[in-house]
Amino acid sequence: MEIFETTARAFDARYERQAATHQPDIEEPEYGRIKRVWDVEPIPPEEIAAILTAARAAAVAANNTAAGNAREAYLTAVPGQATTYAAKQAETQRWIEAGRLANAAAATYPWAGDRADLRAVTVSAVLAEWEAVTAAWEVVGRRIERERERVNEAIGAADTLEAIQAARDSAAYPAP
Structure with a gap:
């Protein structure tokens, strides 16, 4: 039977x-x-707590990955690129501190000089472009980070598997 x-x-x-x-x-x-x-x-309560802890950790990891993917929509994410961005930002900052010189020299700003040469524009035009890109990134980057932190806080406060998933699903990252 x-x-x-x-x-x-x-x-x-x-x-x-x-x-x-x-x-x-x-x-x-x-x-x-x-x-x-x-x-x-x-x-047993300790098993429930362990399940919720593991679910929170997985949701935070997924959310952090989603935030990284949102950033990658705006940035070039390859090894060493962050160093290149930092060098360009340093040149831009030096140019701003020097008074945004219209006749900036490639010898003083070699990263900008290389781009200016490739694009047949002035070094100052490249530095102005980088200044605008940095300002735009500041707005988007802060929005992404604020959303990442908001969702991670909501995940941390969630007390059920459904609430953890709802917090994770609430993420709304900006897209270009």
């Missing part, structure tokens, strides 16, 4: 689970089966 399995009652899987024990089997010849009714037991 086939064994038909069920639980003693409906239960909330967030806090309870099927136990390892069951009531005595009941033969149900009219259905051609044996009915096995499993007991229900509470999930």
Whole structure:
């Protein structure tokens, strides 16, 4: 005979689970089966806490990856590129501090000089472009970071698996 399995009652899987024990089997010849009714037991609080901790960690990791992907839509994400961006920003900052000279020299601003040469524009035009790009990035970068932190805070405050997922799903990163 086939064994038909069920639980003693409906239960909330967030806090309870099927136990390892069951009531005595009941033969149900009219259905051609044996009915096995499993007991229900509470999930120990430490197991619930561990499950929630793991779910939060996974949600934070996924959210951080999503924020990184949002940044990559605006930035070139290859090894060493951050160093290149830092060098360009340093040149731009020196140019700003020097009074945004219209006749900036390639020897003083070699990164900008290389780009100016490639594009057949002035070094000052390149530095002005980089200043505008940096300002635009400041706005977008802050929005992305604010959203990343907001979602991570919501995940940390969530007290159920559903609330953790809802917090993770609430992320709304800007796109170009």
